[in-house]
Amino acid sequence: MRSRDCKQEIIAIGRGNFLRKVGDVYTELMPRDSFVHLHLHTEYSLLDGAIRMKELMKKAVEFKMPAVAVTDHGNLFGAIEFYQEATHAGVKPIIGCEAYVAPRSHKEKANSVREAAYHFTLLAQDDTGYRNLVKLISTAHLDGFHYRPRIDKELLAQYSTGLIGLSGCLASEVNSAIQSNNIEKAKKAAAEYRDILGADNFFMELHDHGIEEQHQCNRVLPQIAKDLGVRLVAANDVHFLRREDHDAHDVMLCIGTGKMVQDENRMRYAPELYFKSPAEMRELFKDFPEAITNTLAIGERCNVSIEFGKSKYPEYPVPQGQTREGYLRELCYKGLEERYGERAKIDNQLRERLAYELGVLEKTGFVSYILIVWDFIHFAKGRGIPVGPGRGSAAGSLIAYVLGITDIDPLSSIRIAYRHRISMSIFAKRVAAKFSNMCAKNTASVASRRSSPSAS
Ligand SMILES: [Zn+2]
Numbered sequence: 001m002r003s004r005d006c007k008q009e010i011i012a013i014g015r016g017n018f019l020r021k022v023g024d025v026y027t028e029l030m031p032r033d034s035f036v037h038l039h040l041h042t043e044y045s046l047l048d049g050a051i052r053m054k055e056l057m058k059k060a061v062e063f064k065m066p067a068v069a070v071t072d073h074g075n076l077f078g079a080i081e082f083y084q085e086a087t088h089a090g091v092k093p094i095i096g097c098e099a100y101v102a103p104r105s106h107k108e109k110a111n112s113v114r115e116a117a118y119h120f121t122l123l124a125q126d127d128t129g130y131r132n133l134v135k136l137i138s139t140a141h142l143d144g145f146h147y148r149p150r151i152d153k154e155l156l157a158q159y160s161t162g163l164i165g166l167s168g169c170l171a172s173e174v175n176s177a178i179q180s181n182n183i184e185k186a187k188k189a190a191a192e193y194r195d196i197l198g199a200d201n202f203f204m205e206l207h208d209h210g211i212e213e214q215h216q217c218n219r220v221l222p223q224i225a226k227d228l229g230v231r232l233v234a235a236n237d238v239h240f241l242r243r244e245d246h247d248a249h250d251v252m253l254c255i256g257t258g259k260m261v262q263d264e265n266r267m268r269y270a271p272e273l274y275f276k277s278p279a280e281m282r283e284l285f286k287d288f289p290e291a292i293t294n295t296l297a298i299g300e301r302c303n304v305s306i307e308f309g310k311s312k313y314p315e316y317p318v319p320q321g322q323t324r325e326g327y328l329r330e331l332c333y334k335g336l337e338e339r340y341g342e343r344a345k346i347d348n349q350l351r352e353r354l355a356y357e358l359g360v361l362e363k364t365g366f367v368s369y370i371l372i373v374w375d376f377i378h379f380a381k382g383r384g385i386p387v388g389p390g391r392g393s394a395a396g397s398l399i400a401y402v403l404g405i406t407d408i409d410p411l412s413s414i415r416i417a418y419r420h421r422i423s424m425s426i427f428a429k430r431v432a433a434k435f436s437n438m439c440a441k442n443t444a445s446v447a448s449r450r451s452s453p454s455a456s
């Protein structure tokens with residue numbers, strides 16, 4: 001169907017069927033002999049993935065792929081960049097994650113990295129799925145971090161709406177059981193995932209990098225899929241773009257795992273883990289044509305839209321019965337008395353200045369923002385966490401001073417160079433920079449505690 005005909009038909013059929021028709025357009029534009037990579041690691045799979053977004057999209061366009069997924073190890077760090085680059089290139093972005101799933105509770109600590117978690121591939125099917133994925137991965141980092149940021153099946157069940165799961169690589173629960181010749185255990189694990197996600201949203205994932213263990217799994221997975229009423233899907237666990245990138249990736253892997261290239265006993269990847277063309281994938285899985293077709297069907301089903309260009313500050317939750325503006329005023333006037341004592345009551349200049357600044361905050365929509373900054377600075381000071389005295393334009397703000405965000409009196413005899421240049425954007429940037437410095441220090445210390453990446 002040509003696009004103009006299609007548009008007319010969309011109008012004719014009405015809004016109720018709109019999404020179905022968009023799906024038809026996708027199918028129409030999609031070369032029937034194509035393939036969609038649904039398991040792919042970018043450079044955000046830290047020291048384990050060697051793919052840069054722009055180059056990836058160029059390749060996807062060259063291969064006429066209608067969509068491509070990102071599934072970095074345990075994080076969504078690259079999701080926005082991926083989404084924007086894919087959209088820019090005209091390729092549909094599928095946001096996912098190769099999640100770590102703890103064998104039992106995500107809060108339970110195992111004795112070794114091997115026992116800490118299995119791998120499991122998750123893809124966001126829609127906006128709800130994307131939000132659930134964000135929730136799962138955030139919880140994994142905040143509550144489930146032990147060697148890896150981990151979720152568990154209970155959490156997955158809680159946030160499963162809008163998610164598609166693929167059974168995973170050799171380090172998955174299903175494939176680990178198959179490699180131990182425990183087919184019943186593999187089947188039980190697969191059945192649990194099917195029950196959590198639904199039979200339409202769970203696929204048995206086939207890989208083939210020429211590794212015997214994968215062949216062993218691929219001999220069993222189709223039967224499990226059949227028994228459980230779920231479908232197959234082919235993937236290549238992509239870690240680098242071209243076959244010739246394998247050596248460079250191998251060096252990076254050594255850096256990540258703290259090994260020497262010449263070490264014999266170390267983790268290695270096959271050169272096969274590159275971004276294969278549709279023809280290569282179709283040839284590789286010629287015995288499982290439905291596993292190829294299903295990548296296109298999943299690509300068609302996944303539709304996440306992320307809005308840009310609008311500030312989305314969180315809204316500060318004020319005590320019941322109060323407005324944010326009223327609460328901020330109350331805090332400010334209380335702070336004014338604490339900082340200036342009697343002078344707060346009689347110095348008109350002081351009160352006018354505070355009223356002026358409050359007016360600017362209200363007009364520019366920064367009330368929630370300043371309350372949040374006040375909250376975390378207040379929290380830090382209350383617990384003896386060091387906070388700087390303030391600098392730049394932030395130190396020129398009376399509100400920042402009376403709220404205790406800064407400790408420099410902007411009306412004192414020390415003249416603040418920025419006094420006449422107060423703009424909320426500058427102020428916001430400075431406070432945000434201060435906060436991000438604190439975060440960066442924390443992230444660096446967390447990162448340094450993390451161990452090396454694991455196989456695929
Ligand atoms: Zn894996």
Ligand SMILES: [Zn+2]
Pocket residue numbers: 039040041098169237238456
């Ligand atoms: Zn992987």
